[in-house]
Each structure stands twice: as structure tokens, then as C-alpha cells.
Amino acid sequence: MEIVVTGRHTQIKQKFRDVVESKMNRVTAIAPDAQRAQVVLTHEGNPRQADTARRVEITVVAGRTVVRAEASSADELSALDMALDKLTLRLRRARDRRKDHRRGYVPMHQLEGMVESPETDSDDGVDGEPVTSPEAAVASDLGPGESVEVQVGDTPIVIRRKLHIAEPMSIDEALYEMELIGHDFFLFVNKATGRPSVVYHRHGWSYGVFEIDTPENMAQIKESGK
Incomplete structure (x- = not known):
């Protein structure tokens, strides 16, 4: 698996690179088809945010699945451990879902741009x-x-x-992708309607869906239905 470590507003020390290399075997143990892992370390310079001054973001490409997690802490090694805990949990969910043939789900998004x-x-x-x-x-x-x-x-x-390139997907698939990348929202094209749409967390196990269309297109749909 290719591992790329980069820094934003900070220099990456060799010790951090070595720790990343040694701990990423947790990823390959769960996802042996993982092809690439990108680890981004960000330093927040605001002294009021000292407790979360270091943020680690990890993105893993395994087959056609993209899984992401991030965490913040006062030091980069703690943030790395917390991000890895979140990532491995999501990788297990992705692995278990692939095993669930009854759902018959295959991620629909294109890998390019993710x-x-x-x-x-x-x-x-x-x-x-x-x-x-x-x-x-x-x-x-x-x-x-x-x-x-x-x-x-x-x-x-x-x-x-x-710019991301993605094939249309169902709402259920969009919710699944949102959970994998750890965001509170996910932008996609609804394959049932062809409209740009967003699924998002509301509270608890409640979710919402926004769809976008133009007045002109709605008028055409209404006219064609007459």
C-alpha cells in the first residue's frame, strides 16, 4: 500500500512518518486490497486551540471504496491514534457490508477525484x-x-x-458513503431523479435530503406531464 504523508502549516518530522508507517498495518489487516493511504497533518496556530492544535486526516482507497477519518489533539501522535480508531471502525463496516450479499450494494462513485x-x-x-x-x-x-x-x-x-466525478446513486448508497468518509453531509446525483442532491445528519438517527432543480426544468416537467 502506498502511504503519502503531507503537512499543512507544519513540517513533517521523520519520527511521525515512521510511526505512520508502523501503524498503517492496522489498515491492511482489515482491508488487504487497500491501494493508497494519504495522511495529512495540520497545525492550528491559534493558542486558544492548543488542545486541538494538531489535526490528522487519513484517507484510504481500497478497491473502489474511499474511507476517511480525522481527529484533533494537542499532539500529532494522539491525533493519529484517534483518527486510526475511527478509520478502522469504518473500514470494518465497509468490509462487513461487502460481505452482506443480501443488500447487493456496490459503491457507485468513480474513484477519480475522491x-x-x-x-x-x-x-x-x-x-x-x-x-x-x-x-x-x-x-x-x-x-x-x-x-x-x-x-x-x-x-x-x-x-x-x-471538481469530483461521480456516477448517480440512490439515497441509501449516499448515506453509506457519507458514513464512510465521516462527514455530516454528502453531495451526490440522485439516480432516481437525476437531480443534484445532499443527504445530511439532522439529529440521532434522523437524516435529511435536499434536492436542487431550476424553475425552468420544473416548468418543463410540469408541461410534459399534461
Whole structure:
């Protein structure tokens, strides 16, 4: 399994790389088909957030499944352990679901664009051209997996835009994908309606679904149904 370790606002020490290498066997033990693992260590410089100053994000590609987990702590090794605990739990869920032939579920998303890499995760713009304004970040053309990030003036606000390629899926499949990557929401194309949609956590075991359409398209649907 290829392991890529990168840092944001921090330098990666060799000791941390060595610990990551030694502990990632927990991943291969559960997902022997894992092809790539990306570990991103981020340092938060705000002294008020000292207890969560180090955040570790781990993304694993196993076959056509992408599983993600993150955790924060005062030091990077503790954050790594907590992120690995979350990741291995989600990997077990993915493995168990693949074994459940009664559900017959196969992840529908395309692999391209689902994993961030050092080549695409930068603020240098697209095709090496710098991006200097929020308008440029939104207006620039992106290819699958490409991203662009720009800071708004002298403020701490950062706008990041990325293009993902994904095949349409059902609501049940979208909920499953959301749980695997550990987000509170998941953007997808509903294969039943063809509309861009979002599933999200509400509270407890309650979920919500947003669908987006245009007035023009709705008018056409209404007209065709007459």
C-alpha cells in the first residue's frame, strides 16, 4: 500500500512518518486490497486551540471504496491514534457490508477525484496559474480531481473549490458513503431523479435530503406531464 504523508502549516518530522508507517498495518489487516493511504497533518496556530492544535486526516482507497477519518489533539501522535480508531471502525463496516450479499450494494462513485494529493492540494491555481481573488477561484476551469484555493484579502477566510466525478446513486448508497468518509453531509446525483442532491445528519438517527432543480426544468416537467 502506498502511504503519502503531507503537512499543512507544519513540517513533517521523520519520527511521525515512521510511526505512520508502523501503524498503517492496522489498515491492511482489515482491508488487504487497500491501494493508497494519504495522511495529512495540520497545525492550528491559534493558542486558544492548543488542545486541538494538531489535526490528522487519513484517507484510504481500497478497491473502489474511499474511507476517511480525522481527529484533533494537542499532539500529532494522539491525533493519529484517534483518527486510526475511527478509520478502522469504518473500514470494518465497509468490509462487513461487502460481505452482506443480501443488500447487493456496490459503491457507485468513480474513484477519480475522491482523494486529495499534494499535486492537486495547493494554492497555486490550476495548470500552475496563480489565483488571487475569490472570483477567479470560482470562475476557473477545473479538471477531475483538480482543486484551487485562495485566501480572501488579509482575512483568515479561505475559499477552496474542487471538481469530483461521480456516477448517480440512490439515497441509501449516499448515506453509506457519507458514513464512510465521516462527514455530516454528502453531495451526490440522485439516480432516481437525476437531480443534484445532499443527504445530511439532522439529529440521532434522523437524516435529511435536499434536492436542487431550476424553475425552468420544473416548468418543463410540469408541461410534459399534461
